[in-house]
Amino acid sequence: MSLRNAVLAALLDGAASGYDLAKAFDASVANFWTCTPQQLYRELDRMAAGGLVEARTVEQERRPTKRLFSLTDAGLRALAAFTAEPHRPTAIRDELLVAVMAAEAGDVEAVKAAIGERRRWAEAKITRYERLRTRLLDGRTEEEFLDQAERVGPYLTLLRGLSFERDNARWCARSLAVLERRGARIDAAG
Template sequence: MALRHAVLAALLDEELSGYQVTKAFAAGVANFWHALPQQVYAELARLEKEGLVAGREVVQVARPNKRLFRVTGEGLAELESFASAAAKPSFLREDLLVQVQAADHLDTDVLIDRLTERYAFAEAKAALFEEQLRAMRGERGEAEFLLHGARVGPYLTCRRGRDFERANRDWCRDAVEVLRARREARADS
């Protein structure tokens, strides 16, 4: 039941349409959570029914009308109580880790392919996060922004996302190196 809180958190700083929220949670852009459009719309409907968000219809001319949502007082209270409860730590859960766990029994070439793909993905995503961070802090230096910037929450989560992908990238690089070195060592013997 954390998606509801993730949606609430996303709506805190600005009024967004369901569509915009789905964009924010779409693969590749979400820095602190990920969800599919269907989940987001369903959650928004539930949140509205429970009075945690309020939606208002916005009529548009050259495109479908949309509904903008904002968090209500009750919604904020819900977030407060969510934050006051202990957060359950999550675990790494990646297909690639499973594949590498079995590395000693699988074809090295195939694994190196997977790791190289993931490396590129991680690199791209880290760069994307880095750009978002630059945009958030604007002209200011990071230290200055962290002290006096308006909203640091999104900045901090984005930084975590960036560092996560950097760590993924470095791990992929090292793993490839290890697998290659072992293959050569085997070939020599």
């Protein structure tokens, strides 16, 4: 998937500045697609040049002038074409998993520390995603939201992000417990 398609999808919620899009990416899209603000701004410029988005300048009284980007008809057609394509699942490419696979031949304590850091990272993301979920639901039950919301795609992708991070946290906890137990056995035998 290209950054272009993620930006087009984010603009379905309406016109936004590059700064607003970067915040939106961090709050919602980051659970499945990441980019730096520089990448985002470069992509917006390419998309504007390609006619997929329209940029308009907005003067602000106490802030610098900003550009607001909105989808064009060509951008909507490109996004529709993207949604019609087949989408293969991505493979996991994670250096931590390679380190875990080789842990007993290397520095088990460093691997355990890395797993602990991953667990803290996952738990922090779960907390952030839960806050976003609460804000999206806005007092409604999940079913009420799914029946009434104008767009449910952002919510469904948020659920996937939550599931992914919860699974990460569970895997980290299990892996740490196993490595601790094995280390205790080795220490007792040594």
